Amino acid sequence: MPIDEMDEELVANGVSAATGAVLPQPDPAAVERLIRGEGSASLTVVDNRIKKARTVTVDGVELESFGIDHTLDPEDLAQAGWGVIFAADIGDDVKRALAPLLEKRKAQAGKHYHAFEDVRPDDDAVAWLGRQGYKPGLDIVDPEKGVPYYLLIVGSPASIPMSFQYVLDTYWAVGRIFFPACDDYAQYARSVVAYEEAERPPQYVKRAVLFAPEHAFDAATRMFTRDVAKPFLDEGGARPLGRRQKFHVQPLIGDDATKEKLVTALRGGGDDGKAAPALLFSGGHGMAFDRGHELQVEHQGALVCQDWKPGHPVQPTDYFSASDVKDMNLSGMIHFMFACYGGGWEMYDTFRDENGRAPQIADAPRIARLPQAMLAHPEGGALAVVAHVDRAWSYSFRTASGGIQTTGMREVLDLILMGRRVGNALDRFNLKWAVLSAPLADAMRDFERGTTSAQQLAKLWIARDDARNYVVIGDPAVRLRVENMRPSV
Template sequence: MTIETELGALLRTNAWCGDAEAVGTYSREAMAWALRGAIVRARELAPEAASAPALDLADWRSDRVGWGVVLPDRDGLSDADKAAAVDAPAAIRRLIAARGNAPVFRYKKEHARDGFLLRHFAHRAPARLRASGQRGVRGDAAVPRYLLIVGSPGEIPWSFQYRLQTDAFVGRLDLDEEGLERYVDALSSGWHGSRRSADKPLLWSVDHGHPDITYLMRKTIAEKLQEAFVQSGFDAQLLTDAQATHAQLNAALAERQPAFVLSTSHGATFPLDDAAKLRAQLGLLVDRDHALLDIDALLQQWQPAGAIWYAHACCSAGADKPSTFQKLVDASSSLGRMLGAVAQIGPCTAALPRALLGAAQPLAAFIGHVEPTFDWTLRDPDNGQRMTDALIIDTLFTSLHAARRTPVGMAMDGYYDAVAGLLLDHIDAVEAFNNHEAGAEVRAMKAKLMAMDRLGMVILGDPTVAMP
C-alpha cells in the first residue's frame, strides 16, 4: 500500500509562499523520516503526603510549585556567578530578585538531549536535574513547575523548549534589552492601568475556501471558539470573510482593547530566494487579500497592554534549523522548497511576537507555531474526527477564561497531553515495522507528524501570566 493510497496525494500546511499555499507530495525518504527516532513523555506521579494541603498548580508563588529561569550556560563564569545570573540582562536579574531570588538553571548542549538542566551553586558542585524529578523550589534538587527561558533559539534551541514543556509550564523571552525592560516592568506591575477587556475577545479568521487549509482552520478553530464564547455570554467578535483584512483587524483591536486575541491564517514564508527578507517577514499574518500584516501600522493604532494572542499560522512563533519535518515531503514541491528555505535562515523567533512582547505597552503572551502546522492536527486523517477541542475548548476557552484564571503555561499543558499517546503510537508502529507488519510505516508517519506538530506550538512570554 502506498502513502498516497492511504493518506492522499498532498500534505497541506498553513504556510503562504507569496503566490500559493505550501503543499507537498511525499518524498521517497518519507518512510525513513517517519521511522527515525522517538521520545517518550515523562510524567511525575508522586502524590503529596496525606497530611499536606492540596497542591494548587496555578499558585506559582508556592514553594511546592515555583518559578525559575533558564539561561544559556556560558564559559568564563564561576559557579557562584552562574547561580546569581550575573550574565543575565538587568531586567531579568530584577525579576529573579523580585520573585524571591528564584532558582537559575542553565542549558548546556551536551546534557540537553536527555532533558537535563544544570543548576550551579556557590556552596557545592553543579547538579544535573530533570524537570520531571523533584518539583518546586525546596532543596537543591528541585525544579520549579514554571520555567522562563531567556534567550534566542540560537542560544537555547526550540527542541529543548519542546522537551521542557512536556514536563513543566514553559515560556520564552527573546527580546533585546529595551524590550526586556518594558516587558518585565509591565509583568511586575501586573499591567497596571491597562485597558484590556476580558469580556470582549477578538477572533480574526481568514478563509480562502476549501480545500485551502484556512477553511479548515476557520471551521475547527475560530468558529468553535466563537460559539463557546457566545454561549457563555461573552461579547466576542469574529472577523471573517470580507472582514478578514488587516485594516479591520487593526481597527477592531483599537476599538475593543481585547484581553484575548485569536487569529487563524496563512503565515508568510517567502521570498525563498532572499534570506534576509524571508527572515524579516517570516510568519506574518496573511489576510484575505494575501497582504502581509504591517507591524508598525498595527502598533500605531493599538498597544497590546497585557493581552494574550494565539496565532494559528505557519511560523508565527519562528523557525528552526534543521527543520523537524526535513525529508518528509518531496524537496521539489512547494512545501519542500519552503521547508528548505526557512531552515536556511537559521533558528529564530518571528518578528511579530518580538514586536508585541517588546512594545511600549507589551503583550503578556504569544502562543504560536515554530515551523508549519498541518491539517492532520486539526482533523484526523483516518476518520475525519475534529482534533481541536483540547486546544479550543479545554485550553483557550475553559482554562484561560475560567472564573479563577489559569496561568497561560498551565492552561497550555493540557494540549501537550496527547503527545505522550502519539509517541507511544509511534513506538508501536516502529516495532510493527520491525515485525514486517503491513501499513506500519504510514502509522509511524501519522503519529510522529501529529506529535511534533503539537510540540511545535510554544508560548512566548512568561508562563505565569493570566487573563485579567
Template sequence: MTEEALWAAEVAINAWSGESVRDVTGPDARAWILGQDLLAKAADAEPSMHAEEPPDERAWEHPDVGWGVVLPWTGDSAADQARLVDAPAAIRRLAEARAGRDGPVVLRYQAGDGLGLLRRVYRNGDVQDIAITGGRTGTGPGQRPAYLLMVGSPEVLPWDLQCRLNLSAAVGRLCLPEPALERYVDALLDDWAGSAAQPGNPVLWATDYDDITDLMRVAVAEQMADRFSKDPQTSGGLRHLSGAAATLGNLSGALAAATPSVVITTSHGRTGPLGDPATMARDLGLLVDAEQEILDPAGLLQAWQPDGAIWYAHACCSAGSDATTRYTGLVSATSKVAQVLDAVAGLGARIAPLPTALLSAQRPARAFIGHVEPTFNWTLERPETQQIISAAVIRALWTGFFQRRPEPVGLAFRQQFRHAAELFGEAQQTNRNSRPKSPERQWASIALLTAYDRQSTVILGDPTVCPAALPP
C-alpha cells in the first residue's frame, strides 16, 4: 500500500454506539502521528539550537581536539619555523604524518615572553599569540591543540612551561639524540607494531625500608596491586615485588619474564653524593632498591627491552631536575632537605638518565612518567587528616590504562593535573580566609606543597600513546 493510499484508508475502532464506528483519517494525521500539532507548527517556528556532541577526548585526530608540537622560537622566518626547518628530521616526519589540511600545528616558545603565551606560526608567515589557558581547543586558526608534544631540553623549553601546560593540556616531551629519536618516531608512527608488551602482565616494584618508602608503597603500589589481583585478566600475570623482594635483580628478572605493557615502581631516587655534581648528574633520579643499590639503565636494557611499555616511577627526580626549587623556605636553610634541594638545583635543568635510556632503547618505551624534584610524605598523606591522597594517580594508572579502550597517557594523567588545580584553589582560598599562624593557614601550605608535587609530574614521550589494550 502506498503512503497516499494508507492515509486515504478508513480506520475502525471497537466501540459500539448502535453501529460500527469507522471513517477516513483527518488532514492532520501525518502531523499527529509524529507529535500532533507540533509538526504542523514547525514550518512557522524558529529553528531550534542544539549544542554539538563533544568529541571523544581520546581522538587526538579530531580537529576539535588536535595534536601539535612546541619548539623554541628561533631567528628563522615565521614561515620557516612553521615548516620546522630547525627541527630534527624525525620530528618533521612525525608532524607531516599528523598534519591537517593546513599543515601541522606548530607552536613556539620564546624565553622572556613569560609562560602565559605561546606563538602559533603559520606557513603563510603569520604569527599569532595563543593563550595557554582559556582559549578554544583544536587545530583551527587561533586554537591550541589538546595534545602537545614539546621538542627540546628543559634548558630551552623550561620545566615550568610544561608544568603550566599540564593544567590545561595533555603534554609530553621528547629530547633524544638523533638515532634514538628516529627509532622512537618510527615506533610511534607504527603504533609499536609487533610489540611483545603484554597488558595482562603488569610489574609492580616497591621498596619499603623507611617511612617515606613505606608510605609510597601503601599509597601507590599496594592500591594498584589490589586492583590487579582482583581482575581476572591481570591477576595471573601480575609480578608484585615489595619490601625485601624489591631488588634490582628481581626487577630485571620480572621485566624480562613478563614483558609488561605497564611498569609501576616506588622507591627513593638517587640524589648524591652531594659534593660530587658530576656523579649526581650521572645518577640523577635512578631507582634505589631494597639493598640500597642503584639501578644501572644500560645493564637493565641488556636483559630487557621496553618494546612499547609505559613506566611510572614514583621517585625523587625520576624525570629530571630544575635549576631552581619551588620549595625554598619550606624548611630551614641548614636542614638536610634544603641541602639536597639546593644540590639538585645546582645541576641545572636536565632530564634524568632512566627515561632517556628507556625512550632511546632499540625497542623503545612508549612513555615515562616521573617527577621533577622530590615527593614529600605530606603529598601522599594529609597530616591533618591522615588520609591517603593518591586517588588521582591511581585513577590514571588503573582506570586510564586498563579500561577496555585505554586512554592516551596525556589524557589519563589529566586527573592528576586537575587535582593540582583544585589544590592551588584550596591553598589560595584558605590563605585568604584564615588568620596568620592558624591551623587553617598551615593546611593551606600543605595544599600548596601538594599542588606543586602534582603539577611537576611530567610525561616524557608523546602524550597520545596508549598502553596495549587487554583483550575483550
C-alpha cells in the first residue's frame, strides 16, 4: 500500500503564516527516508530500553507508572527528591536569579536535592545517567542512587537537546526552563515561590477554561472539538472535565473562542476577581513561520483563535502570542496547550523531504516564546506550561487505527486538577509513548520481512513521537493548591 494513502484522519494542528493553509500530512518521501534510517534517530528508540510499567497507588488513586520506586510517594519531595540540571553555558547570574526557587526545593527535598553541571555536549540521557550510577541507564527511579525523581533542566535545546529530555522523562519527571533574559529567570523563581508560600492562592474558586476554536472546512479544529472539547464538557455524561474535582470549566468553543474572549478569561472575570484560571486547556492550531521570517522566533507556536478565516493569511490579530501576554496576572495557572510548535521546535522537519533530506526550518532549536512569556510575566507568572514540540497530530486523542482515545489526555488533566505535581501527572503521555515503542519495533522488523506496509509503520511512528513530544516547560514539581480553593458551584 503506498504511503501517500495516509489516513485522512491524520491531521496536524498548525497553520502556515505565509499561505493560511493547514500544515500538510507527512511527506511520503520523508517517511521512506526515516524507515531507511537516514537522517533521523526517530525510529531507533525502541523497546530494548523500555521496562514494564507498574501500578502504584497514591491517595487511593491507582496509577500506572514507569517512574519512582513504588514504596515512595512521588508527591512528597522529601521522598522523591528534586534536582536541577544546568547546561554548560548557563552562567552564575542565572543561578543567582533562580536562588529563591532552588533554596525552596532544597529545603523540601533535603538530602535528595542535587544540582548537576556535568552534561557534556555529546551526551544522551542514558550516557549521562550512567555517570550518575544508573547502569544500563533507564530504570525505576531510586533517589538514593543520586538522581532525584523531579528534574529541572535549565538551558536551551541547542545546549541540552530535546531528545535528552524525552528519554529522561520516560522514568523521571522532567521540566525545562530557558529564557532570553536573566531577569526572566528571577521573575519565574519569585512567582513560583510566592504562589507556594502565600496564605492562599489567587484562585480561591476552582475555575478552568477550555479554549477550542472550530473553523468550517478545517478538519483539525473540527475533529478536536468533536472528539475532545465537547465530550469533556458533556454535562449529561459520566465524566465532564473537572466535575469530580469540583471545578467549573468555562467553555470558549467555536465562535466563542476569539482572541478577545481568551484575553478576558486570562485577566479574570470569575468569582475570584482578576485571578487567571487555575487551568487553561487549549486545543487548536499553532502558528508556523518559514525559516528566516522576522516573526518566527517571537510568534511561532502562538494560538490561532476563531478570528482567523481559513484559507487567508493569518494576521497577528488572529492569534494569541507572547506579545499579547500583558496586563494580566497568571500566577497559579497551568496551561495545557495542544498546538503545533506550542512548546518549541527543532531545526529540521522530519515530516518533509527535500532531495532526500529533512529540510531546515529554523536557525536553531528553540523553546516557544508564548510559554516563556507566560512563565516570566512581571505581574505574576504561570506555574508551568505543558505543550508540544514540533507538529502536534490528531494521534494525541486518536489511535493509529482511527479510533477515539482521549483517556490519556483526560487523565493528565484530571491529575492536574487533583493537585498532583505536573511532572508526575504527565507520566500518562510517557507511558503511552513508551508502550507504543514496542509495537513500533515489531512493525519495523515486519516491514523488513515485507509483512507490514510503510503506511502502517508511518502511523505507529507518528503516534509514538506525538506522545513523546509533550514536555513540561517550567518546574515539574509545581502543583495547584486545590486544597486551598473553594469548590465551584
